[in-house]
Amino acid sequence: MDIRKINDDYSVSPQIEAEDVDIVSLLGFRSIVCHRPDHEHADQPEFSTIAARAAQLGIEVRHIPVVPAGLTHEAVDSMAQALRELPGPVLGYCRSGARSTKIYEQALQPL
Numbered sequence: 003m004d005i006r007k008i009n010d011d012y013s014v015s016p017q018i019e020a021e022d023v024d025i026v027s028l029l030g031f032r033s034i035v036c037h038r039p040d041h042e043h044a045d046q047p048e049f050s051t052i053a054a055r056a057a058q059l060g061i062e063v064r065h066i067p068v069v070p071a072g073l074t075h076e077a078v079d080s081m082a083q084a085l086r087e088l089p090g091p092v093l094g095y096c097r098s099g100a101r102s103t104k105i106y107e108q109a110l111q112p113l
Contacts, residue, residue, distance in 0.1 A: 005029070006099060011090040012106055014099040017046055023055040026093055032061060033088035035081070037096040037105055039067035046097075062088050068101045073108055081109040 003022055005015045017038065018026065026034060034056055036049045053063045064084045068077050085092065085106075094102030 004099070005093065006103075008103065008106060012085075012092050012094065014102040014106070015093060015095045016098050018052060018093075018095050019047055020051045020055040023052060023059060023061065026056075027059045027061055031091050031093045033063065033084075033090065033092040034061055035064045035066055035084055035088070035092060035094045035102070037066055037068045037077075037094060037101045039069060042097065064088065066105070068096065068105055070097075070101070073101075073105055078105060078108045081105045085109055 003015055003018065003025055005013050007013045013031070023034070034052065036052060038046065038049075040048050049065045053065070056063045064080070066077055066080045066084065094106060096102045
């Protein structure tokens with residue numbers, strides 16, 4: 003896994019698999035946010051698979067899909083809400099980690 007720490011509360015990674023959630027848990031992450039729409043690519047696992055394994059390990063999850071074309075206000079607002087509500091540290095993931103980084107930066111911007 004290629005986890006890139008943004009700060010003590012938030013890190014990003016490329017697509018994870020259900021078995022990666024065990025590592026995420028061992029690393030101390032308490033929440034996972036998926037920024038990748040289901041079926042974006044044929045070989046990616048569905049969010050529900052990741053969420054099911056996370057639930058078994060007591061990790062909270064959110065699915066805030068962001069299409070590669072760009073962020074919506076709704077997605078940024080959902081991310082800001084998730085950051086207020088989810089226990090940290092939080093791992094955000096998408097295809098490469100770029101969308102997870104960008105939405106985090108936008109969610110921190112004042113209104």
